[in-house]
Amino acid sequence: MAELSAELKEKVAISEQPTVEQQQSPAGENGATPASTSSKNKNKKKKKSSGAAADKPETEEKDAENAPVKEGEDDDEEDDDDDENAAGATKTATKKKKKNKKKKKTAQTEPPTVPVSKIFGNKIYPEGEICQYNEENLWRTTNEEKRALERQTFDQYNDVRRAAEVHRQVRQYAKRTIKPGMSMIEIVEMIENGTRNLVEANGFESGIGFPTGCSLNHCAAHYTPNAGDKTVLQYEDVCKIDFGVHVGGRIIDSAFTLTFDPVYDNLLAGVKDATNTGIREAGIDVRLCDIGAAIQEVMESYEVEIEGKTYQVKPIRNLNGHSIDPYKIHGGKSVPIVKGGDQTKMEEGEYFAIETFGSTGRGFVHEDMECSHYARVYDAPHVPLRLPRAKTLLNTINREFGTLPFCRRYLDRTGEQKYIIALRNLVEAGIVDEYPPLVDTRGSFTAQYEHTIVLKPTCKEVLSRGDDY
Numbered sequence: 001m002a003e004l005s006a007e008l009k010e011k012v013a014i015s016e017q018p019t020v021e022q023q024q025s026p027a028g029e030n031g032a033t034p035a036s037t038s039s040k041n042k043n044k045k046k047k048k049s050s051g052a053a054a055d056k057p058e059t060e061e062k063d064a065e066n067a068p069v070k071e072g073e074d075d076d077e078e079d080d081d082d083d084e085n086a087a088g089a090t091k092t093a094t095k096k097k098k099k100n101k102k103k104k105k106t107a108q109t110e111p112p113t114v115p116v117s118k119i120f121g122n123k124i125y126p127e128g129e130i131c132q133y134n135e136e137n138l139w140r141t142t143n144e145e146k147r148a149l150e151r152q153t154f155d156q157y158n159d160v161r162r163a164a165e166v167h168r169q170v171r172q173y174a175k176r177t178i179k180p181g182m183s184m185i186e187i188v189e190m191i192e193n194g195t196r197n198l199v200e201a202n203g204f205e206s207g208i209g210f211p212t213g214c215s216l217n218h219c220a221a222h223y224t225p226n227a228g229d230k231t232v233l234q235y236e237d238v239c240k241i242d243f244g245v246h247v248g249g250r251i252i253d254s255a256f257t258l259t260f261d262p263v264y265d266n267l268l269a270g271v272k273d274a275t276n277t278g279i280r281e282a283g284i285d286v287r288l289c290d291i292g293a294a295i296q297e298v299m300e301s302y303e304v305e306i307e308g309k310t311y312q313v314k315p316i317r318n319l320n321g322h323s324i325d326p327y328k329i330h331g332g333k334s335v336p337i338v339k340g341g342d343q344t345k346m347e348e349g350e351y352f353a354i355e356t357f358g359s360t361g362r363g364f365v366h367e368d369m370e371c372s373h374y375a376r377v378y379d380a381p382h383v384p385l386r387l388p389r390a391k392t393l394l395n396t397i398n399r400e401f402g403t404l405p406f407c408r409r410y411l412d413r414t415g416e417q418k419y420i421i422a423l424r425n426l427v428e429a430g431i432v433d434e435y436p437p438l439v440d441t442r443g444s445f446t447a448q449y450e451h452t453i454v455l456k457p458t459c460k461e462v463l464s465r466g467d468d469y
């Protein structure tokens with residue numbers, strides 16, 4: 001879920017200059033994925049993407065015979081294996097077989113309904129991508145004190161890894177299932193039902209982290225359908241799927257862009273490369289402004305040709321990544337995606353959503369369209385509410401969502417009805433914040449990629465990394 005720059009939040013006079021006509025591509029029946037190479041457009045790319053960070057397939061489809069062996073943390077297991085190896089090959093084979101049988105995993109269904117806690121019977125969830133710190137922090141890798149600190153925090157990491165595994169399984173199902181012709185409501189409900197089932201949604205213990213964004217085309221962020229929205233996904237749409245999963249308030253915030261027309265391939269490639277650049281640059285004592293500068297340089301090295309017009313991919317300069325605190329999606333630090341940001345540093349133990357947005361428009365968003373996203377203000381002042389309806393609505397929000405963002409559809413599920421005026425009262429009283437859709441110029445196209453990382457004492461972990469992105 002994107003963070004809007006505070007200093008740019010005031011409404012600015014926007015000249016609504018259409019930059020490109022809506023794509024006129026023939027509605028094709030082929031659901032070509034963005035992975036297919038686009039030969040028809042000369043997608044120039046000045047800079048070579050290293051892509052190194054994206055390549056590790058640490059989240060393979062779970063083989064039923066493969067116990068979820070963890071590296072490093074699961075010391076007992078490692079030791080056992082060593083003993084076996086010492087004991088000789090034959091013995092090792094028999095013992096291993098037995099062991100695997102005991103730990104045989106339950107397979108996931110299609111659509112996904114099996115909680116990941118049933119798939120990982122030992123309740124140890126897979127690590128994300130592990131990245132070593134660079135030079136000045138390399139000492140951390142082997143430092144005993146830092147290693148001990150990390151072991152003490154294992155349960156917290158294991159919780160958020162469970163959320164990450166849910167995110168991977170749900171999004172991979174969504175990617176192979178979402179097709180043009182589906183309504184936006186069908187799409188978000190598919191993702192939300194999958195999330196609730198796989199994370200065993202249960203009050204504040206575990207559940208959805210924030211509303212499922214499915215922003216289209218020039219809308220970059222914070223659109224999810226409200227009840228009655230008839231919007232249907234089109235072949236030529238550029239759809240940002242941004243959804244959250246939490247366990248114990250530890251939120252995974254991760255997003256990707258879904259397209260069917262290969263004409264957008266280089267827009268997506270540029271944004272993916274930019275996000276991976278931000279992830280690569282992130283580290284303890286790294287200045288946030290330096291991350292923004294690196295992201296901008298990579299993003300702007302891409303060009304995309306749409307309808308005969310070439311666009312340099314622009315970062316949307318008033319959208320940011322952000323730190324994440326427990327039950328608090330926007331934790332207080334912003335990760336810019338252009339140069340010139342502030343010099344605050346990242347610190348040990350912090351969680352960050354590294355997200356970048358690229359656009360063929362102005363590279364600047366403003367609020368537009370009907371609002372769907374809301375969240376109680378984290379440290380809201382106590383305001384006496386005169387209207388009983390606003391009071392009961394606030395009780396519902398406190399009971400169901402606490403400080404986690406929610407949308408109108410989630411309020412509908414709680415049985416709340418005719419709450420629009422009461423909701424507006426809460427916004428005006430400063431108790432609830434609204435997050436309206438954020439759009440660039442009409443006719444432009446925007447893309448997004450996002451991962452959640454944690455700066456552990458000895459290494460950086462890209463929690464939501466999968467073999468898809």
Ligand SMILES: [Co+2]
Pocket residue numbers: 001002003253321322353355450
């Ligand atoms: Co976010």
